[in-house]
Amino acid sequence: xxxxxxxxxxxxxxxxxxxxxxxxxxxxxxxxxxxxxxxxxxxxxxxxxxxxxxxxxxxxxxxxxxxxxxxxxxxxxxxxxxxxxxxxxxxxxxxxxxxxxxxxxxxxxxxxxxxxxxxxxxxxxxxxxxxxxxxxxxxxxxxxxxxxxxxxxxxxxxxxxxxxxxxxxxxxxxxxxxxxxxxxxxxxxxxxxxxxxxxxxxxxxxxxxxxxxxxxxxxxxxxxx
Amino acid sequence: xxxxxxxxxxxxxxxxxxxxxxxxxxxxxxxxxxxxxxxxxxxxxxxxxxxxxxxxxxxxxxxxxxxxxxxxxxxxxxxxxxxxxxxxxxxxxxxxxxxxxxxxxxxxxxxxxxxxxxxxxxxxxxxxxxxxxxxxxxxxxxxxxxxxxxxxxxxxxxxxxxxxxxxxxxxxxxxxxxxxxxxxxxxxxxxxxxxxxxxxxxxxxxxxxxxxxxxxxxxxxxxxxxxxxxxxxxxxxxxxxxxxxxxxxxxxxxxxxxxxxxxxxxxxxxxxxxxxxxxxxxxxxxxxxxxxxxxxxxxxx
Numbered sequence: 001x002x003x004x005x006x007x008x009x010x011x012x013x014x015x016x017x018x019x020x021x022x023x024x025x026x027x028x029x030x031x032x033x034x035x036x037x038x039x040x041x042x043x044x045x046x047x048x049x050x051x052x053x054x055x056x057x058x059x060x061x062x063x064x065x066x067x068x069x070x071x072x073x074x075x076x077x078x079x080x081x082x083x084x085x086x087x088x089x090x091x092x093x094x095x096x097x098x099x100x101x102x103x104x105x106x107x108x109x110x111x112x113x114x115x116x117x118x119x120x121x122x123x124x125x126x127x128x129x130x131x132x133x134x135x136x137x138x139x140x141x142x143x144x145x146x147x148x149x150x151x152x153x154x155x156x157x158x159x160x161x162x163x164x165x166x167x168x169x170x171x172x173x174x175x176x177x178x179x180x181x182x183x184x185x186x187x188x189x190x191x192x193x194x195x196x197x198x199x200x201x202x203x204x205x206x207x208x209x210x211x212x213x214x215x216x217x218x219x220x221x222x223x224x225x
Numbered sequence: 226x227x228x229x230x231x232x233x234x235x236x237x238x239x240x241x242x243x244x245x246x247x248x249x250x251x252x253x254x255x256x257x258x259x260x261x262x263x264x265x266x267x268x269x270x271x272x273x274x275x276x277x278x279x280x281x282x283x284x285x286x287x288x289x290x291x292x293x294x295x296x297x298x299x300x301x302x303x304x305x306x307x308x309x310x311x312x313x314x315x316x317x318x319x320x321x322x323x324x325x326x327x328x329x330x331x332x333x334x335x336x337x338x339x340x341x342x343x344x345x346x347x348x349x350x351x352x353x354x355x356x357x358x359x360x361x362x363x364x365x366x367x368x369x370x371x372x373x374x375x376x377x378x379x380x381x382x383x384x385x386x387x388x389x390x391x392x393x394x395x396x397x398x399x400x401x402x403x404x405x406x407x408x409x410x411x412x413x414x415x416x417x418x419x420x421x422x423x424x425x426x427x428x429x430x431x432x433x434x435x436x437x438x439x440x441x442x443x444x445x446x447x448x449x450x451x452x453x454x455x456x457x458x459x460x461x462x463x464x465x466x467x468x469x470x471x472x473x474x475x476x477x478x479x480x481x482x483x484x485x486x487x488x489x490x491x492x493x494x495x496x497x498x499x500x501x502x503x504x505x506x507x508x509x510x511x512x513x514x515x516x517x518x519x520x521x522x523x524x525x526x
Contacts, residue, residue, distance in 0.1 A: 035496075035497060035500035035501075036495055036496030036497035036498075036499070036500045037497065055496050055500070055510070057495055057496060057497055058495075074496070074510055076480075076482075076495060076496060077480060092510075093510070093511070093512075095480070095482070095512060096477070096480075114477075114512050115477055115515070133477075133514075133515075134477075134515065
């Protein structure tokens with residue numbers, strides 16, 4: 001159990017110490033006074049538990065692998081962007097582009113996420129216990145996104161194969177995003193995701209959205225000349 | 226990039242600390258804007274019929290007292306002057322347009338930073354930290370303040386291109402982002418009689434808001450018109466005599482975060498700027514929604 005106080009140490013010091021951890025490090029690290037600083041706890045590549053006490057800035061826990069990062073506060077733009085595996089848990093709200101391009105692992109946001117949550121998602125799972133802003137899951141390619149609240153405008157615009165589950169209202173769907181049937185396999189999948197994120201809810205209260213697959217090939221009628 | 230900061234005090238007891246609360250907020254945005262910085266502070270209001278001018282000259286030795294003696298003769302009124310580095314605040318009983326006209330004709334080297342009953346704008350090229358100490362921001366008092374740190378993208382790094390931009394009596398504008406239709410809009414506004422000092426896009430937005438207010442729109446209406454007529458990426462903060470307004474474009478690529486307690490409302494591009502405010506741990510924190518006009522204080526009136 002170690003503590004890094006960012007009032008005394010730089011983010012570079014913290015991140016270097018995290019990068020220097022051995023592959024079998026089952027360490028617990030607490031980070032104090034993040035005060036909105038950017039790139040806190042980026043590039044972790046070891047099974048370590050990091051708890052950040054306070055609000056962070058941009059790209060918190062970016063490029064994350066293996067370990068678990070808990071942020072006891074709000075996060076700025078691009079939390080867990082390009083995450084590969086492991087878990088990132090935000091106890092407050094997230095700003096824009098939460099989980100952008102993430103390939104694997106689980107991102108849980110207890111509050112709301114603003115615009116473009118899960119943009120270009122490439123395989124990670126995201127569970128937002130609140131609502132998400134406009135253009136969430138824009139061009140999202142793979143993975144699952146669970147939204148327990150509402151979704152803003154143009155949800156899933158130009159998406160590929162990501163599966164989106166929404167409990168609340170969807171303000172509007174983006175191009176090529178449609179509502180789909182909740183089959184048994186989706187109930188099972190969603191149940192497991194809710195359990196992993198500690199959400200007690202019935203998956204049958206959710207609707208599923210996905211790609212109509214009409215934009216995969218060039219269709220001249222779609223071109224605006 | 227660019228950084229925006231604003232602080233509006235709900236608790237008048239904090240007014241003596243406005244500058245010292247705000248200075249670290251501005252300096253925290255240095256990373257977003259190291260080229261130039263500025264702020265518009267509101268307070269020390271002059272009575273109705275009087276105006277307060279903040280003037281600036283490239284020479285720190287500019288003879289402000291002879292200028293004020295001249296103004297006293299012309300307008301047959303007393304003029305109070307307080308010098309602050311290369312700027313000076315003049316208070317007098319006179320008509321805004323007349324004084325602007327006189328200065329334009331006789332003192333073309335003097336920059337008019339702001340005119341109003343409450344507003345004072347100070348800005349300069351350089352690091353925010355330097356500008357904070359140059360004008361002794363930490364010692365300043367007032368009810369609210371709006372500031373900006375600039376990383377120039379659209380035009381040259383000059384004092385004329387730095388923010389806040391004055392947009393009429395007691396109004397100012399700070400902007401993070403870029404407008405894509407500013408050239409055409411500038412031509413339209415020129416045809417309506419507006420004059421421009423720079424090729425800067427924010428100056429066009431400032432003139433646009435001045436025009437909408439001149440034709441009788443409220444600030445809230447003018448900002449809703451701006452949503453239709455200004456094309457680009459932007460977060461705007463507009464300072465008014467008794468409050469401020471915030472607007473983000475419908476795509477909302479440019480950041481903004483807000484904090485509110487019983488004592489104050491604050492806006493900043495990033496949370497870093499807010500983290501040193503007293504009581505921030507208990508503050509309500511949120512991001513303003515895209516394409517929604519937010520107003521505090523008397524900004525709606």
